[in-house]
Amino acid sequence: MQKHPRNTDFAWTDHTGPLRFLSEEQARDYDRDGYLLLEDAFTRETVARLVEELDPLEAEFEGFLREKLGGKAFIARADEITFSVHPVLRSPRAEAFTRHSVFQGLVHDLIGPDVRLYWDQAVYKKPGTSDRFPWHQDNGYTYIEPQQYLTCWVALTDTDEENGCPVIAPGLHREGTYEHRLTDLGFEVFSAPPSEPVTVPLRAGSVAVFSSLTPHMTGPNLSTDRLRKAYIVQFAPDGAITVGHGMGADSPALCDAEGRQYPVLVGGAGPA
Numbered sequence: 186m187q188k189h190p191r192n193t194d195f196a197w198t199d200h201t202g203p204l205r206f207l208s209e210e211q212a213r214d215y216d217r218d219g220y221l222l223l224e225d226a227f228t229r230e231t232v233a234r235l236v237e238e239l240d241p242l243e244a245e246f247e248g249f250l251r252e253k254l255g256g257k258a259f260i261a262r263a264d265e266i267t268f269s270v271h272p273v274l275r276s277p278r279a280e281a282f283t284r285h286s287v288f289q290g291l292v293h294d295l296i297g298p299d300v301r302l303y304w305d306q307a308v309y310k311k312p313g314t315s316d317r318f319p320w321h322q323d324n325g326y327t328y329i330e331p332q333q334y335l336t337c338w339v340a341l342t343d344t345d346e347e348n349g350c351p352v353i354a355p356g357l358h359r360e361g362t363y364e365h366r367l368t369d370l371g372f373e374v375f376s377a378p379p380s381e382p383v384t385v386p387l388r389a390g391s392v393a394v395f396s397s398l399t400p401h402m403t404g405p406n407l408s409t410d411r412l413r414k415a416y417i418v419q420f421a422p423d424g425a426i427t428v429g430h431g432m433g434a435d436s437p438a439l440c441d442a443e444g445r446q447y448p449v450l451v452g453g454a455g456p457a
């Protein structure tokens with residue numbers, strides 16, 4: 186495995202606190218493995234209300250994909266896997282969700298006192314999807330500095346090995362961003378991980394929290410009727426900069442896009 190050419194002097198920063206949401210053990214596990222699990226972090230009711238607003242956005246996106254883009258656009262494929270980006274721009278419930286006290290506590294402990302929403306997308310994997318979503322680090326898609334930011338993969342439906350839950354390769358995050366290659370299914374860091382992979386089944390409302398540097402993939406959805414829904418929310422320190430895209434563009438930009446990369450923590454507190 187080759188390091189990304191921009192990744193020349195990366196050093197992982199351990200999370201020594203003060204912690205206000207995670208236990209010392211959870212923070213230690215996150216530093217060692219690159220992920221942690223928050224079981225039942227959100228109630229079924231919170232999830233159901235969020236899904237009520239995400240479903241129509243996803244249906245609209247999939248319709249557009251099918252009718253105007255021939256059924257495939259980059260990593261999205263109609264009837265298989267869809268990426269509905271930035272629900273926060275159109276869904277008040279999604280926006281409120283990203284400001285939830287669970288995320289405020291998490292980002293305080295794992296990022297710092299000044300944090301913005303970096304990215305949000307609903308990812309639906311349809312029954313009968315035989316391809317997995319390839320092994321990658323999130324920072325292998327759009328390279329941002331600092332490299333170490335946070336992904337929260339929120340299960341909106343129960344998910345397990347049958348319908349495409351996340352699988353994580355622990356311990357590799359500490360070296361920073363690796364080189365990825367573009368495949369037909371998305372960017373790929375490796376086809377088989379060098380560390381023992383961990384399958385992470387989740388109940389709806391549970392969250393897999395991992396680093397932007399933690400290699401992960403999701404498996405196929407081999408079920409006949411179990412649509413798998415996730416809402417992925419990512420947080421980065423205030424002042425983070427996009428320095429390059431896997432797709433080749435290379436224009437440094439502050440991650441403060443109007444309406445969607447808003448502060449979720451300012452000086453350690455929710456913004457006024």
Ligand SMILES: O=C(O)CCC(=O)C(=O)O
Binds near residue numbers: 402403
């Ligand atoms: O949710 C999925 O199936 C894959 C999405 C993913 O890993 C990502 O967006 O980084």
